[in-house]
Amino acid sequence: MTSTLISSPHVPRVNRVDRVMLQVLLALVPGVLAMTWFFGWGVLVNVTLAVGFAVIAEALVLLLRRRPVLPALGDLSAVVTAVLFAISVPPTLPWWMTLLGMLFAIVLVKQLYGGLGYNPFNPAMAAYVFLLVSYPVAMTSWLAPELLSGIDLSFGDSLAMILHQVLPAGVDWDAVTAATPLDEMRTQLDEQLTIAEIRDQSALWGVFGGRGWEWVNAAFLLGGAYLLWRRTITWHIPVSMLAGLLSLATLFWLIDPQTHPFPAFHLFSGAAILGAFFIATDPVTATTTRRGQLIYGACIGATVFVIRTWGGYPDAVAFAVLLMNIAAPTIDYYTQPRVFGHGRERAR
Amino acid sequence: MAKDQGYLPLVTEGLWHNNQALVALLGLCPLLATTTSATNGLGMGLATTAVLVLSNVTISLIRNLVRPEVRLPVFVLVIASFVTAVELTIQAHFYELYLVLGLFIPLIVTNCAIIGRAEAFASKNRVDRALVDGLAMGVGFTLVLMALGALRELAGQGTLFYQAHLLLGEAARGLTMTLGDDFQGALIAILPPGAFIGLGLLIALKNLIDKWASLFARWRARHTAPAAAEPSLG
Incomplete structure (x- = not known):
C-alpha cells in the first residue's frame, strides 16, 4: 500500500471562475422561472437570444485580439452577463436591441478594457443603461403580469413579438403592457x-x-x-x-x-x-x-x-x-x- | 524641428501627427459639446480655425514686442478680440447656427488648442510659418469635429449633414442624407456620453491606422532594400 505525500496548502477545492459563474447561473434559475411564469415566454426567448449574441460577440473579439477563444468562453462570464441583461430588460424588447446591448456590453465595456477582470463597469448594467438612455420607450414598456391582463401569450406569439414587433390578432399593446x-x-x-x-x-x-x-x-x-x-x-x-x-x-x-x-x-x-x-x-x-x-x-x-x-x-x-x-x-x-x-x- | 524645412512638416503635424483633438487632446470642451451633428462640428471647426489663424499671425507679428512676463495675458487678449469678432460675424450672417452653437463660440477663448499654438509655436516663429501652422492645426481640428459630428449624427439620428443649409446656404440642402424613416437611432450617441465614446473610437482608429502604416513601411523596406542594393553592386 502506498500513500502519496501532498505538501501544504491543503486546499479542498479550487476556486475557479467557471465554477463561480456556474453557481451564479444555477442561483438565477428560480428567478428566471418565476419571471417566465408571470411575464410569459418572452423572458426565455430574451435569455436565449442574449446568451447567443454575447457568446458570438465574445468569440469574435477574442479572435480579433488573437486570444485563446475557448478558455475565455468556457469561464461562462459572458453567459452570466447575458442572462443578467436579459432578465433586466422588458420581455417584449425587439431582438436587435438585445443585439446592440450585448455588443455594447461585451465589446465596449468588457473586451476593450482587457476582458474579464479588467472592466471597471458591470457590463450587463452598462448595456442596460445604454439601451435605457437610447430607447426609453421600448425599455420601459413592460408586459403586465399574465394574471392581470388575462392574456396568455403562447411561445410563438412571444417570438413574433420579439422578432417582428407584431401582436396576435385582436390584442393591442395597451392590453398586454402595464406600468x-x-x-x-x-x-x-x-x-x-x-x-x-x-x-x-x-x-x-x-x-x-x-x-x-x-x-x-x-x-x-x-x-x-x-x-x-x-x-x-x-x-x-x-x-x-x-x-x-x-x-x-x-x-x-x-x-x-x-x-x-x-x-x-x-x-x-x-x-x-x-x-x-x-x-x-x-x-x-x-x-x-x-x-x-x-x-x-x-x-x-x-x-x-x-x-x-x-x-x-x-x-x-x-x-x-x-x-x-x-x-x-x-x-x-x-x-x-x-x-x-x-x-x-x-x-x- | 529645424527652422527652414518648408511647410510640409507643419501641415502633416497639424493634420495628423500632432492633431490637436486626437493626439494632443486639447480643446475637448467644444469638441465634446458641439459635435451633435456634422454641421455643428463643421461650423465650430471653421470658427476655431478662423480664430486660430488670426491669433497665430498676430502673435507672431508682435512676438518681439511683448515682454515674456506678460505674454499670456496679451495672448488671451488677442484671442478674445478675434473670438468676439468671429462671434459677431456668425451672429450676423448665420443666426440659426449661432443659436445652436450658442455659448460655445465665446468659449473658443478658453480653447487650449489656440493658446497652446500661440505659446508653443506662434510666439517663436516667423509670420508665414505661424500662418501655415494655424491653418493646418485648425483644419485638423475641424476634420475631427466633423468626423465626430457625423458619427454621432448617424448613430443617434440616422441623418448626415442635417440642416447643412444653415451654414452653407440653400445650395447645401441636397447635402442632407437620411438612413430612412424607420431608422431608430441610439439617443445616447447625441447625448454627452456618446461624445466620449465616439472620441475614444476615433482615437483608437487613428492609432490603428498608424500601426498599419508602420507595419506597411517596415514590410516595404524589407522588400525594396535588396532591390535597391543590387545596382550598387553592379
Whole structure:
C-alpha cells in the first residue's frame, strides 16, 4: 500500500471562475422561472437570444485580439452577463436591441478594457443603461403580469413579438403592457395622490410588493440565499445594500407614510433583490476589502432610494451600481486592512 | 524641428501627427459639446480655425514686442478680440447656427488648442510659418469635429449633414442624407456620453491606422532594400 505525500496548502477545492459563474447561473434559475411564469415566454426567448449574441460577440473579439477563444468562453462570464441583461430588460424588447446591448456590453465595456477582470463597469448594467438612455420607450414598456391582463401569450406569439414587433390578432399593446409598480407609484405620487389612494385604485399591488413582481423577487431572494450558502458571495454587499435602502425608506416612511411607500415595497417591487445578490456582488467591479464592501453596498442602497424618490427614472439599481463601480477603487484604497506587524501610519 | 524645412512638416503635424483633438487632446470642451451633428462640428471647426489663424499671425507679428512676463495675458487678449469678432460675424450672417452653437463660440477663448499654438509655436516663429501652422492645426481640428459630428449624427439620428443649409446656404440642402424613416437611432450617441465614446473610437482608429502604416513601411523596406542594393553592386 502506498500513500502519496501532498505538501501544504491543503486546499479542498479550487476556486475557479467557471465554477463561480456556474453557481451564479444555477442561483438565477428560480428567478428566471418565476419571471417566465408571470411575464410569459418572452423572458426565455430574451435569455436565449442574449446568451447567443454575447457568446458570438465574445468569440469574435477574442479572435480579433488573437486570444485563446475557448478558455475565455468556457469561464461562462459572458453567459452570466447575458442572462443578467436579459432578465433586466422588458420581455417584449425587439431582438436587435438585445443585439446592440450585448455588443455594447461585451465589446465596449468588457473586451476593450482587457476582458474579464479588467472592466471597471458591470457590463450587463452598462448595456442596460445604454439601451435605457437610447430607447426609453421600448425599455420601459413592460408586459403586465399574465394574471392581470388575462392574456396568455403562447411561445410563438412571444417570438413574433420579439422578432417582428407584431401582436396576435385582436390584442393591442395597451392590453398586454402595464406600468411597472415603481413607475406607477411614481406617476401617481406626482399627481398628489396618497399611498392609500394609489393602493386602492390600482390592481398592480400584491401582498407586499407589486403583483407578480413580489414573487419574482422572492425567487431571486431564494437564489441569493443559495449563493450565500455555497459561499460564492459573502453577506457584506447584499446585506449592506438592502440595509442602506431599507433604512432610508423606513426613515422617510415614518416621517410621512402617505407620500413615501412602505419599506417592503422598495424591496419587492423593482430590481433591489436581484441587484443586491447578483449585480452588486460582481467580483470584478465591486470593492474587495470587507469594510469597503459594507460602504459600497450601503452607498448603492442609499443611491437607489434617492434616485427612486427624487430622480428622473423609476428604478435605479443599474445607475447606482454603475456610479459606485467608479468609486470602488477609491473605497478599496482607503479601506485596506492594516498589515499585521505594521504601524498605523499607512496609505498616506 | 529645424527652422527652414518648408511647410510640409507643419501641415502633416497639424493634420495628423500632432492633431490637436486626437493626439494632443486639447480643446475637448467644444469638441465634446458641439459635435451633435456634422454641421455643428463643421461650423465650430471653421470658427476655431478662423480664430486660430488670426491669433497665430498676430502673435507672431508682435512676438518681439511683448515682454515674456506678460505674454499670456496679451495672448488671451488677442484671442478674445478675434473670438468676439468671429462671434459677431456668425451672429450676423448665420443666426440659426449661432443659436445652436450658442455659448460655445465665446468659449473658443478658453480653447487650449489656440493658446497652446500661440505659446508653443506662434510666439517663436516667423509670420508665414505661424500662418501655415494655424491653418493646418485648425483644419485638423475641424476634420475631427466633423468626423465626430457625423458619427454621432448617424448613430443617434440616422441623418448626415442635417440642416447643412444653415451654414452653407440653400445650395447645401441636397447635402442632407437620411438612413430612412424607420431608422431608430441610439439617443445616447447625441447625448454627452456618446461624445466620449465616439472620441475614444476615433482615437483608437487613428492609432490603428498608424500601426498599419508602420507595419506597411517596415514590410516595404524589407522588400525594396535588396532591390535597391543590387545596382550598387553592379
